[in-house]
Amino acid sequence: MILQWLDERTGFSSVWQTLFVRKIPEAKGLTAWAYTLGSATLFIFIVQAVTGALLAMNYVPSPEHAYDSLRFIDEKVLWGAFVRGLHHWGATLMVILTGLHMVRVYFMGAYKYPREMTWVVGVALLLLVFGFGFTGYLLPWDQKAYWSTVVGVNMAGQVPILGPYLAKVLMGGDDMGAATLTRFYALHVLVLPMISVAMVGTHLFLVVWHGISEPPEQKRDPGAAGR
Amino acid sequence: MYLSDDFKQELSRRKFLHRAIVILGGMIGMVLSGIGIGYFISPVLGKKREDWVDLGPVAAIALDVPVKLEFVERRRDSWVTNEKRSSVWVLTSNGKDFIAFDPHCTHLGCPYRWDEVKQRFLCPCHNAVFAADGRVVSGPPPRALDRFPVRVKAGRLSIRPQVEEKV
Numbered sequence: 001m002i003l004q005w006l007d008e009r010t011g012f013s014s015v016w017q018t019l020f021v022r023k024i025p026e027a028k029g030l031t032a033w034a035y036t037l038g039s040a041t042l043f044i045f046i047v048q049a050v051t052g053a054l055l056a057m058n059y060v061p062s063p064e065h066a067y068d069s070l071r072f073i074d075e076k077v078l079w080g081a082f083v084r085g086l087h088h089w090g091a092t093l094m095v096i097l098t099g100l101h102m103v104r105v106y107f108m109g110a111y112k113y114p115r116e117m118t119w120v121v122g123v124a125l126l127l128l129v130f131g132f133g134f135t136g137y138l139l140p141w142d143q144k145a146y147w148s149t150v151v152g153v154n155m156a157g158q159v160p161i162l163g164p165y166l167a168k169v170l171m172g173g174d175d176m177g178a179a180t181l182t183r184f185y186a187l188h189v190l191v192l193p194m195i196s197v198a199m200v201g202t203h204l205f206l207v208v209w210h211g212i213s214e215p216p217e218q219k220r221d222p223g224a225a226g227r
Numbered sequence: 228m229y230l231s232d233d234f235k236q237e238l239s240r241r242k243f244l245h246r247a248i249v250i251l252g253g254m255i256g257m258v259l260s261g262i263g264i265g266y267f268i269s270p271v272l273g274k275k276r277e278d279w280v281d282l283g284p285v286a287a288i289a290l291d292v293p294v295k296l297e298f299v300e301r302r303r304d305s306w307v308t309n310e311k312r313s314s315v316w317v318l319t320s321n322g323k324d325f326i327a328f329d330p331h332c333t334h335l336g337c338p339y340r341w342d343e344v345k346q347r348f349l350c351p352c353h354n355a356v357f358a359a360d361g362r363v364v365s366g367p368p369p370r371a372l373d374r375f376p377v378r379v380k381a382g383r384l385s386i387r388p389q390v391e392e393k394v
Contacts (some may be wrong), residue, residue, distance in 0.1 A: 050263055051263070054267065057267070058305070058306075065306055068307075069306045071306065072305055076273070076305075077266055078266055078268075079262045079265050081268075082262060083262060083263070084260075131380065138257040
């Protein structure tokens with residue numbers, strides 16, 4: 001009753017139909033598993049968003065309190081260490097999964113016409129994942145975080161001509177410090193997520209719009225699904 | 228018989244996989260969101276901390292006259308530790324049983340003082356007057372002076388500088 005009322009006014013069932021009850025290529029074994037990498041990445045992305053929001057409830061992006069607030073999460077908050085662990089390992093898994101997903105698309109030739117823009121947006125998403133990794137790594141504000149970001153900023157400083165300016169913009173000043181931490185935090189929890197949501201939306205839209213490409217070795221049946 | 232036939236007929240590979248995905252996915256979702264919810268509502272679940280502040284040896288406190296004692300309250304605020312200079316009015320008649328008054332008037336929170344001559348606590352803000360035991364004698368306060376929990380252990384007096392109940 002209520003569902004029908006809602007459906008008449010929102011059309012969610014046809015949206016559901018388009019998203020989840022669509023034809024996908026037949027695949028077996030390892031090939032079939034390779035097709036799950038994109039969904040797996042999306043799942044980890046959602047886990048990162050949720051655990052990230054939870055961590056942000058207690059984390060303070062200031063040199064005095066950053067590390068103490070993380071210790072508070074680890075020691076005082078219920079399952080805090082586990083949630084932080086999920087976010088930590090999810091970040092690593094994100095890089096691995098996006099890489100594997102990309103390899104899958106590359107070796108199956110799935111980036112070819114008409115899916116070039118899906119690939120381009122996907123590469124942008126890969127860069128965003130690296131951006132998340134780089135900005136998130138600084139946030140614990142321990143020795144490892146600090147010095148690896150120093151190295152990262154020095155790398156940016158090596159860019160010809162623009163390098164020194166780039167490094168200053170990254171650090172939010174002449175040296176690594178409080179401004180660097182707040183800057184990285186803002187990028188990590190506001191700027192990058194907003195861009196990511198838009199990009200993930202575009203990526204998924206294109207995936208549904210074009211349908212999933214068939215595995216290359218499969219025999220083509222002109223009547224079969226898959227454009 | 229019918230049942231098992233029905234079952235065989237109904238549980239196709241597709242249906243089995245569908246069910247497996249829903250059940251396993253639901254379990255994963257429940258565990259993950261359960262952990263998230265636990266994290267989110269953990270302030271409700273934590274035990275209340277007891278922060279006793281040592282006020283020194285019992286023997287040093289004069290009998291039958293309110294004494295103002297200064298102390299430094301070290302309070303943990305999540306990941307921040309705050310130090311606050313604070314004080315308390317302590318009254319004892321026998322050196323064993325103590326009353327500790329919150330040094331703020333129950334009217335609007337002004338600090339009051341002890342008047343030796345009148346033998347009363349006087350609040351300068353709105354002329355509130357309290358007796359030595361905290362009763363309201365005159366003025367606008369809605370209730371007697373608030374008390375802090377008191378503890379005597381090994382000859383030393385300590386208080387917990389938080390008003391438990393407002394009588």
